[in-house]
Amino acid sequence: KEFSPDDEILLYVGDDAAYDRRIQKVARALVSLFEAAGVTFGTLGEREPSCGDAVRSVGHDEYAAEIIDTNSRLFQEAGVKTIVTVSPHSYDMFANHYPNLSGDFRPLHYSQYLLELIEGERLKFENELPLKVTYHDPCYLSRRNGICDEPRQVLQSIPGLEMLEMERSREDTLCCGGGGGRMWMETAAGERFSDLRIPEAAETGAEVVVTCCPHCLSCLEDSLNVVGKSKLRVMELAEVAHLALQSEAVASDAASGRS
Secondary structure: OEOOOOOOEEEEOHHHHHHOHHHHHHHHHHHHHHHHOOOOEEEOHHHOOOOOHHHHHOOOHHHHHHHHHHHHHHHHHHOOOEEEEOOHHHHHHHHHOOOOOOOOOEEEEHHHHHHHHHHOOOOOOOOOOOEEEEEOOOOOOHHHHOOOHHHHHHHHOOOOEEEOOOOOOHHHOOOOOOOOOHHHOOOOOOOOHHHHHHHHHHHOOOOEEEEOOHHHHHHHHHHHHHHOOOOOEEEEHHHHHHHHHHHHHHHHHHHOOOO
16 A cells, blocks of 8 residues: 555565566565554555665766655655665665665664564464575675674574574675676676575575575576576575464464364
8 A cells, every 4th residue: 555654664665576576476475474463554656766776886876866865855755764675775775875864764674674573572473384494694784784683583483494504694695696786797607606605505404595685586596497406495584484474374274174
């Protein structure tokens, strides 16, 4: 629905989730989690602007400044206090490159907000999800903003889920290859960072590589086909959390004889 100043948060969908069908699944999972937690939220719909990350990344500083100024006025006029992003790139822009937005304005990546909901006992995972996972830190969360614990704490709150760490993790994570302009470069198959990352994930014995960045998700899934680790899956943090809620629904149906 359209955002209202009375809503708790503005969900900033972002370019990836707006146009990429794979990332749209992540946004839908996130919406389901918010609804399960009773969060009042909205989006800007067709009025949602680009955050300016891509423009700034390729060096169009003057145009990026125009985008930032226009968006800042839009958020202020809409009465946005807390904005929750799907992408770490959007979060990084709002947190570090929007000087006109301060005071009550609070940008969050969705992993941070999910943890707030869990700690506030609004989002609960009560049934086990027996799954071995390893977490891939997106650069724009870990290296740029020091957000390493929050996604892990969300995963650790799911009963039955086992966390297995890769050697290169947290601030020392290996880039997926989708940030910093590399997604526009042509790199030979087998030499891409994500091609190197998938074997590292497989070595942990995990069944699922979890991340929370559209660029990381796209690069890692592409590399699964190149590297051929057929027993491994790549999922977003929101999708794993949504799967945990679904396991509760299945268990509830079974207990009531509806299965």
